[in-house]
Every structure is written in structure tokens, then in C-alpha cells.
Amino acid sequence: MPAESSEARPVAPVDKNIIASISRIDQKRLSRYRLDRLRAELRRRDFAASILSDPINIRYATGTRNQAIWSMHAPGRYAFVATDGPTILFEFESSKHVTANSPIVDEVRPCTPWLYFLSGPRTEEKAHHWAGEIDSLLRQFGGKNRRLAVDRCDPLGAAHLQYLGVQLFDVQEAAEQARMIKSTEELACMRVAMNVCDLAAGRMRAALEPGVSENQIWGLLHDTNIAHDGEWIECRLFASGPRTNPWFQESSNRKIQAGDMVGFDTDMVGPFGYLADISRSWLCPGAKATDRQRRLYDLATEQVLHNVSLLQPGLGFREFAEKSWPVPDEFIANRYVMMAHGCGFVDEYPSVPYTVDWNDWGFDGTFAQNMVVSVESFIGEVGGPDGVKLEQQVIIGPNGAEVMSQTPLCDAFTL
Structure with missing residues (x-):
């Protein structure tokens, strides 16, 4: 094979006006509006909380991004959004520093991934542990309301949550209705x-x-x-x-x-x-x-x-x-x-x-x-x-x- 040229490849110039426009966005106000919109839709449907695993929904609710494309096919990070309570972001231990400074996330915790890629034959164990964590949060911040809205929950995790008495609902309608009107x-x-x-x-x-x-x-x-x-x-x-x-x-x-x-x-x-x-x-x-x-x-x-x-x-x-x-x-x-x-x-x-x-x-x-x-x-x-x-x-x-x-x-x- 011929040797690759050592000549530097041209780099496309960056438009300084666009970069300046990016710096002027009030990200805290942006994130607060979106979280409030989502919570209003959750409240309208009498959901105690939501668990968001779709990186698009996580971004909307928390203002954070972290390995979005990877997590679209390998869900491991997720967010717990209480309708009346905190927003808790669950990240991989090795990368939780990436989103630690979000202005609207109340707490960042290590996640419990239970996809087969990471848990292999321990998938059942990890899903059981994950469901217990979610159930504990729901009891703490939802009281007697056991209605939990989710966007992506594989059968094993859903079964464990339902065994604990959690009622599962699709969050996507609430999320899409929240996202429809822009600030x-x-x-x-x-x-x-x-x-x-x-x-x-x-x-x-x-x-x-x-x-x-x-x-x-x-x-x-x-x-x-x-x-x-x-x-x-x-x-x-x-x-x-x-x-x-x-x-x-x-x-x-x-x-x-x-x-x-x-x-x-x-x-x-x-x-x-x-x-x-x-x-x-x-x-x-x-x-x-x-x-x-x-x-x-x-x-x-x-x-x-x-x-x-x-x-x-x-x-x-x-x-x-x-x-x-x-x-x-x-x-x-x-x-x-x-x-x-x-x-x-x-x-x-x-x-x-x-x-x-x-x-x-x-x-x-x-x-x-x-x-x-x-x-x-x-x-x-x-x-x-x-x-x-x-x-x-x-x-x-x-x-x-x-x-x-x-x-x-x-x-x-x-x-």
C-alpha cells in the first residue's frame, strides 16, 4: 500500500459569529424551561415520576449529554425525574464527572446497567438490583402513587418493577407534548x-x-x-x-x-x-x-x-x-x-x-x-x-x- 501523505489536511474554518451565538445561550434558563414542561405533563397524567433512558429524553430533562449514540443501542445511563421532587441522573462511574455540573440535576449517582453486554450471566441479578433502586426512589418521592412513566425498559427490568407493585406507563406522549412548544x-x-x-x-x-x-x-x-x-x-x-x-x-x-x-x-x-x-x-x-x-x-x-x-x-x-x-x-x-x-x-x-x-x-x-x-x-x-x-x-x-x-x-x- 502506498504511504499516506504526511501533508496536513485542510481544516474547515469555524464561523466566529456562530460560535459567539452559541456562547450567548442561557443554558440554565433553557434547561429549567424544559424540565418544568416535562413535569407539567407528568403531573397532568398523574405520574409520580419518570425513568428516562432514551438519550434524547435525558437531554431534554437534564440538559446533559454523554455518549448519546452509544447509549441509544446500549442503555445504561438513565434519569429519575420525580414529578414533585428531585432529578437524579445515573451515570457510569467512570464518566459521571462529565455531567456533574448540570444546573438542574440535583444528584448524580452511579448507574446499575443490566444490559447483557455489561452484565452477561448476571443480568437477572443486576436487573433485580436496578428495580429495587427505582422502587425505593418511587416510594420516597411518590408516596402511595405507584405510577411510573418509562421510555425504554426491557422485559426483564419491567418484570422486576411490576413484581414490586410498580405500575408502568409509556412516557413518550408526555415527553413529546412537552417538547412541542419551544421557549x-x-x-x-x-x-x-x-x-x-x-x-x-x-x-x-x-x-x-x-x-x-x-x-x-x-x-x-x-x-x-x-x-x-x-x-x-x-x-x-x-x-x-x-x-x-x-x-x-x-x-x-x-x-x-x-x-x-x-x-x-x-x-x-x-x-x-x-x-x-x-x-x-x-x-x-x-x-x-x-x-x-x-x-x-x-x-x-x-x-x-x-x-x-x-x-x-x-x-x-x-x-x-x-x-x-x-x-x-x-x-x-x-x-x-x-x-x-x-x-x-x-x-x-x-x-x-x-x-x-x-x-x-x-x-x-x-x-x-x-x-x-x-x-x-x-x-x-x-x-x-x-x-x-x-x-x-x-x-x-x-x-x-x-x-x-x-x-x-x-x-x-x-x-
Whole structure:
């Protein structure tokens, strides 16, 4: 194998204005608002407490992050949030110093992990010990209320808790309802995340040329995000040419060709763990867009702009679906999975389907001020050579939707 070059690799510059914006966030006020929102939802459902193992919910309730991706598949750290009482964070002994200075966590204790990876044949023993710890806390801070809300509890742990007389409920409804309405600090965090996303999109657009691979362009989003204290990318949704239709192809080593349609969906978890979720489609330079590509782009743009214009406080989900842009019959089969969804730490409640899908999984509700929503479009006929993916993230204000991204929806290179 040839020796790797010793020449230093270029480092993407950091935007000082974004870094300054990050430093201005009042993290204590941010965390207090979220914890209060969660407790209000727990109280509304008469839950004595919650045990949170999903790192997204832990982040929301405690303001802490620690090995989030790892703990998504290997749950070991968790938080006990009393509805009326303390917030106790359980961390691995070797890393509890990482979150010891949270302004809203009352106590950090060593966790009792009982996943097989760490406990092997002692899993039963560890689950029994873990359940005893939780039961003791519930008795101390919940009194006679034995209603405990959980987001992730494997069968063995659930069985031990139920044996001790604990009533288990799903916390996710309470968590999603709490996360739905953003505070001033949360909106500031989401604007920062979008600024990082726009910066990355500009770098991706500038680097797009014939012969580069999808992964090379896609890597610029990751690079820019991490350099500005972002966290991860939820999916690998970057595709070019024939891989853009149908949608949901993951980024690959395919070399992009002149005149290829290139589409992506950022799903970017940025600074403070907040989501920047936009989609754009570009034409790779070196060839002019075809009439068909222009038509697809015009239709996708029309769909997004029309549906964004509908959003306002008090609008029902069903009403939104009924008033939404009518997708031409030839594109219905390959339509995007939903028309709109909430945004916060990640994709959140609600998800609004097309009317054709309403009977299968639709549900009603109401858009409210200070919700953040992404509006989706994919236009590509079955068997077509490519397709156009667009998505716009907006804040629902008192008079309608405020577009968050500065990355143009309509790309001049495509027209």
C-alpha cells in the first residue's frame, strides 16, 4: 500500500459569529424551561415520576449529554425525574464527572446497567438490583402513587418493577407534548443549528462538481456540524442521478456526473442537540437541466411554498392535509412519507400524512405558536430517471410561518 501523505489536511474554518451565538445561550434558563414542561405533563397524567433512558429524553430533562449514540443501542445511563421532587441522573462511574455540573440535576449517582453486554450471566441479578433502586426512589418521592412513566425498559427490568407493585406507563406522549412548544432559548438554539446547516450547505454546493462522490460532499455537512459543536446526523440521505428516485437512498461512493440531480435531507442534530432539517436538490454543473428536471423542480417548489403558507396557530392537522397542495396523480405513488412533521431535538410530534393515507395512520391535533415544523416534498414518477427532494423548516409565529434557512429553495443552477 502506498504511504499516506504526511501533508496536513485542510481544516474547515469555524464561523466566529456562530460560535459567539452559541456562547450567548442561557443554558440554565433553557434547561429549567424544559424540565418544568416535562413535569407539567407528568403531573397532568398523574405520574409520580419518570425513568428516562432514551438519550434524547435525558437531554431534554437534564440538559446533559454523554455518549448519546452509544447509549441509544446500549442503555445504561438513565434519569429519575420525580414529578414533585428531585432529578437524579445515573451515570457510569467512570464518566459521571462529565455531567456533574448540570444546573438542574440535583444528584448524580452511579448507574446499575443490566444490559447483557455489561452484565452477561448476571443480568437477572443486576436487573433485580436496578428495580429495587427505582422502587425505593418511587416510594420516597411518590408516596402511595405507584405510577411510573418509562421510555425504554426491557422485559426483564419491567418484570422486576411490576413484581414490586410498580405500575408502568409509556412516557413518550408526555415527553413529546412537552417538547412541542419551544421557549425563546430553544428557538435561539434552533436558529444557531440552522446557521451551521446553511454554512455546511454552502460548502457542499461549492464543492459539487463532476467526479466527486456522494460521500465526499456529504462529509462536509458532518465536518461543519462537528466543528461548530454539533452532534450527529440522523440519516445518510444524500443521493445523485438515478439514486434520487425513489427517495431514501443512503449516501454512497457513486461518482456524481455533470447534469445529475443531487438531493439531500440534512437531519442534522446541531449545537445543543437541536435539529436543522432541510432538503435541497441541485444540478451538478457541466450540463443544462432538462425540461423534465425543471418541471419536477417547479412542482416540488410549488408544493413546499403552498403548504408552508397554510401554517398558522390554530390550524388543525386534518384541515392542513385537506388544504394542502394536490400532488399530481403521476407522482402520488412515490410521494414522501408525510407532508409535515415537528422538529426539536430530532423529528418530533406531530407527523401529518397525506389525505390518501389518513385512514391508515392520520390523527388530528392543532398547530400552535412556537412549534417548529418541517414541510416535505418529493416529486418523482415511478420508474423516472431522477427526482427532486425539497424540505423547509419553519417556526410557527403569531401570523404564520417564519422560514429558518437561508439556503435558497430554488437553485439557479437547476433552472
